[in-house]
Amino acid sequence: MSFEPEVRERLERDAKEIIGRYPRPRSALLPLLHLVQSAEGHVSQDGIDFCAEQLGITPAQVTGVATFYTQYKHAPVGEYHVGVCINTLCAIMGGDQIWEELSEHAGVGHDEATPDGKVSLERIECNAACDFAPVMMVNWEFFDNMTPEKAKQLVDDLRAGRKVLPTRGPEHLATWKEASRVLAGFPDGRANEGVQAGPESLRGLELARERGWTAPRSDVDRERPDEPVRPEQIAEPPHEPGKPVPGEAKPGSQEGRNK
Numbered sequence: 153m154s155f156e157p158e159v160r161e162r163l164e165r166d167a168k169e170i171i172g173r174y175p176r177p178r179s180a181l182l183p184l185l186h187l188v189q190s191a192e193g194h195v196s197q198d199g200i201d202f203c204a205e206q207l208g209i210t211p212a213q214v215t216g217v218a219t220f221y222t223q224y225k226h227a228p229v230g231e232y233h234v235g236v237c238i239n240t241l242c243a244i245m246g247g248d249q250i251w252e253e254l255s256e257h258a259g260v261g262h263d264e265a266t267p268d269g270k271v272s273l274e275r276i277e278c279n280a281a282c283d284f285a286p287v288m289m290v291n292w293e294f295f296d297n298m299t300p301e302k303a304k305q306l307v308d309d310l311r312a313g314r315k316v317l318p319t320r321g322p323e324h325l326a327t328w329k330e331a332s333r334v335l336a337g338f339p340d341g342r343a344n345e346g347v348q349a350g351p352e353s354l355r356g357l358e359l360a361r362e363r364g365w366t367a368p369r370s371d372v373d374r375e376r377p378d379e380p381v382r383p384e385q386i387a388e389p390p391h392e393p394g395k396p397v398p399g400e401a402k403p404g405s406q407e408g409r410n411k
Contacts (some may be wrong), residue, residue, distance in 0.1 A: 159191055166204045170337055177207045181217055183336045185224050190332035194225040199391040220326055222258045222274075223335075230265040230272035232310045233328050235289040236303070239278040246299065247286040251275060253300040258307055282318070283352040292316035296350070320347045 166187055171180045188199030195218050204211045218224045236251045255261055262295050265272035281287045284296035296319040309316050322342035334340050
């Protein structure tokens, strides 16, 4: 089943704009995949064929990329896609327990959606927000310092249509399709809304200011930092690149393995 005519017309118009941002068309593949996902809620075979056609590459090449990144879904997910971080820090802070209780509460597993299509769940390896562990995300917006009870209430609120706001970020929680369109490169104008960095993230900066710590100067050995580095300022390597390091091979080293 191909895209409806009006959907395809919109996709072609948006794809042309995206491709025009890059020196080579195929460089636009990642945002194009988000674009087709914003239309269907996942990357279907029609979406793969569309990307291949627009970029002049094969469907196999598109599929290779689409199946590499977990942000591209190959089956429909919920209107609100809920990710639970189960990586090391979040796990020891309760992430594994949150996942187990939330999965049982919602009645779905990894990358599965509830029957009403409102919510789907995903086990995420890292949300890059360790200072707020355990962390969850809904359509890539942060929900910090979570507990099993807070997680279950969050999912219940989403399924009931109650207003839910992320801990940090915009004052509106986008749907999965809306978020995919933003990731395709079409801003929704909400990038600067809400809390951008919480106290936990700024603690290191506060300590540095209190104690007078500063970063080393990058121009410490240069007379004028606005000038490029001169060849004579670059240290010579200790030995010729590609040649064995002089001296006796150390036991267990790669150089001495076959001696």
